[in-house]
Amino acid sequence: MRYLISLMLLVISTSIAAAGEKTPNIIVILADDMGWGDVSFNGRKEWTTPNLDKLASKGTKFTRWYTAAVVCAPSRAALLTGKHTIHNGVWANGHDLPKSEVTLATALKRLGYVTGLFGKWHHGQPRDGAKTYVHPMDHGFDEFFGYTDAKHAWEKFPKQLWHGRELKDVPAGSYADTMFTDKCIDFVTRNKGKPFFLYLPFVAPHFHVEAPEDDVKPFVGKFKEKDGKKSVNANYAGMITRLDKEVGRLLQKLEDLGLTENTIIVFTSDHGATFETGNMGASMFHRSNFPFRGQKRTLWEGGIRVPALVAWKGHIPAGKTNDQPMHMCDLFPTLITAAKGKVVPAWKVDGQSMLAVWKGEAKAPERTLFWEWRMEKTYQIAAMRGPIKFIIDGKDGKPAMYDVVTDPGESNNIINQHREMANQLERELRDWLATQRK
Numbered sequence: 001m002r003y004l005i006s007l008m009l010l011v012i013s014t015s016i017a018a019a020g021e022k023t024p025n026i027i028v029i030l031a032d033d034m035g036w037g038d039v040s041f042n043g044r045k046e047w048t049t050p051n052l053d054k055l056a057s058k059g060t061k062f063t064r065w066y067t068a069a070v071v072c073a074p075s076r077a078a079l080l081t082g083k084h085t086i087h088n089g090v091w092a093n094g095h096d097l098p099k100s101e102v103t104l105a106t107a108l109k110r111l112g113y114v115t116g117l118f119g120k121w122h123h124g125q126p127r128d129g130a131k132t133y134v135h136p137m138d139h140g141f142d143e144f145f146g147y148t149d150a151k152h153a154w155e156k157f158p159k160q161l162w163h164g165r166e167l168k169d170v171p172a173g174s175y176a177d178t179m180f181t182d183k184c185i186d187f188v189t190r191n192k193g194k195p196f197f198l199y200l201p202f203v204a205p206h207f208h209v210e211a212p213e214d215d216v217k218p219f220v221g222k223f224k225e226k227d228g229k230k231s232v233n234a235n236y237a238g239m240i241t242r243l244d245k246e247v248g249r250l251l252q253k254l255e256d257l258g259l260t261e262n263t264i265i266v267f268t269s270d271h272g273a274t275f276e277t278g279n280m281g282a283s284m285f286h287r288s289n290f291p292f293r294g295q296k297r298t299l300w301e302g303g304i305r306v307p308a309l310v311a312w313k314g315h316i317p318a319g320k321t322n323d324q325p326m327h328m329c330d331l332f333p334t335l336i337t338a339a340k341g342k343v344v345p346a347w348k349v350d351g352q353s354m355l356a357v358w359k360g361e362a363k364a365p366e367r368t369l370f371w372e373w374r375m376e377k378t379y380q381i382a383a384m385r386g387p388i389k390f391i392i393d394g395k396d397g398k399p400a401m402y403d404v405v406t407d408p409g410e411s412n413n414i415i416n417q418h419r420e421m422a423n424q425l426e427r428e429l430r431d432w433l434a435t436q437r438k
Contacts, residue, residue, distance in 0.1 A: 023195040024312065025188075025263040026108065026335055029247060030079070030199075031307075032072070032120060032153075032206035033296060035273030035288030038240050039307050046286070047219070047237045051248030052267060052309065059265070059311025060320045060358065064404075066384075067271045068328040070296055070303045070373050072150060073097075073122045075270040075328065076201065080104050080139070082332025082349035085372060086436040092375045093150060096123050096133045102347050104332050105140030108197045111341045116143040116191075118183040119176075119201035120153045135165060141199070145183045146176075153203055154278070156210040156239075175212050177202045181246040185253045192257045195339070201270075202246070204239040207278035211238030215245075226281065236282035261313045264338055266331065269306040271296050293410045299371050299380040299391060301404055310358055312338075317360045323405075324364040325384065330354045368425065370432045383429040388418070390425035399426060 031038075040048040041056040042063075068078030069085050077083075077090035080103040085091035089098045097103075105115040121136045121144070136144045147153035148162050161170050161179070170179065184200055204211075209232050218241075219234035226232070247267070254260045273279075273288035274296035282288075283295070294300025308326065310316050329351030333343045337353040356362035369384045382391040387405035392398075401415040401422050415422045 022262050023112070023340060024338055025196050025198070025259060026113070026339065027198045027200065027250075027263060027265045028079075028104075028331070028335075029250075029265070029267045030076070030119075030201040031243060031267075031269040032201065032203050033271070033274050033279075033283075034205055034240070034243075034269035034307060035283060035290075035302070036292060036305055036307050037290040038205065038273065038286070038288045039244075041309070042307055046222070047241050049240065049244040051244045051251060055247070055251065055265065055267065055311050056309050057319050058313065059309055059316045059318060060322050060360075062308040062310070062326050063321060063323045065268060065306055065308030065326045066304050066328065066369065066371075067269070067306050068371070070271045070298060070371075071375075072120075072153075072206075072270055076122055077101075079270075079328050079331055082329050082343070082347075082351040084329060084350045084370065084432075086433065087348065087350060089437055091372070093122075097139065099134045099138055101139075102344075103139045104335060105136075105197060105199065107140070107332075107336055107341065107343075108339060109140045109142070111195075111336075111339050113195045113197045113339070114191050115141045115197045115199075116184070116187045117141045117146065117199045117201070118144070118180040118187065119146045119199070120203050121146060121148050121201070122150055122153060123148065137165060143187060146180060146201075147203070154206050154208050156203065156208055175242070177204050177243060177246050178212075181249055184250050188250075188253060188257065188259065192259060200250070202243055204243045205236055205273070205283075207274075207276075207280065209235045209239065209280050209282050211235050211242050215239075215242040223285070230280075232280045232282050233285050236286060264310070264312040264315075264335065266308075266310050266335075268308040268328070272303045272306060291408050297373065297376070297378065299373055299382040299393075300410055301389075301408055304371060304382075305404075312358075316358055320360065322357070322360075324357060325369060325386070326354060326357075326364070327351060327369050334358065368428050370429060372433065381429055381433065383425045383432070385421075385425060388421060388425070390415075390422055390429065392426075401425075 041053045069075040073093045074085045074090045077097045081088045215238035219237040223233035273283035275284045289302030292301035294302035333353040337355045371382045373380045379395040387403050390401045400413045402410040
């Protein structure tokens, strides 16, 4: 009943657009395990991402965009609900997003949007049928094509993918991110006359470290390899550049259809790059998280600070760089505001609308941001206010504090010089943890 009332309140609270003003289309493109330094708009030299660079020139690049979690499922759940891990029921990869949660797709659908997800869901019915998950089409998506479970979502050349609620074979040798982009192009073509929300969560560059042969060839011999027969580091570069090409194909279709001007495009990553075994050393070799410390599954800047762009012609300043702290939980309320809707209080969204900040009309509000990663025998908690980050590494670890603007590598612990602020951030952090969903 509460869920139905919330949806009714959303419809009632929807603002009326000014005469002649169109409701914007919305596209969210999410890379998987992409580090801040993997893209040329953040300084990568060994390869280029020209389509993302072009998008940056037409929009705003965010240098302090923070994900909400450091593994896939919690990060994506926070993106879709605008709620912290401890509030949306997903704080580990094994957790499913509760059906009671209102997602961005559900909210936009109630505002008249047609919705599609083509790529990695991470939740859903696993292939072995051992456990029932909530399907993405139960969370507001009209169309779905891709992976529903983490067990297969790192396959770059899958044998089967979900088409809606049906698992089907795919053509042999087909590259996953190319298939997802094909579906996106078809989706925007069919829905060009109505507002749409397109969620494109690519699977690159998450392991397996594989790319189409033509994308790998330019990099073979360019990088030192542990095993010349596998060319892992060349394949990693190939995955990034292929992802960029797929973004370019989608952007060109929007241009061809005359949709560019009225479409909000967000590009980011679910968290930082990984140095784990499945990555085969590629991200470490390429220093994917440079200049930051840490990686996926850590709350150091390398785990939570991710590449990000937002473009919306005539609304978001073109060719600008924004260095104010953004949080992934802000995406939900910001996009709802841009779609001329309002966030219903009953949803208890943690993020704030940053639309005025995106437009360059206001500064981000002073606030404290929070993170936690207390799974898989790891314990880290962190809070940030402005440039100052307070972190406890290990359940019995000593607190530390860093100025992540002047010290992005988090090498100079300044806690002894700012004890009062450290005590305040620790109190706020402990209070936040106490609000965890039961």
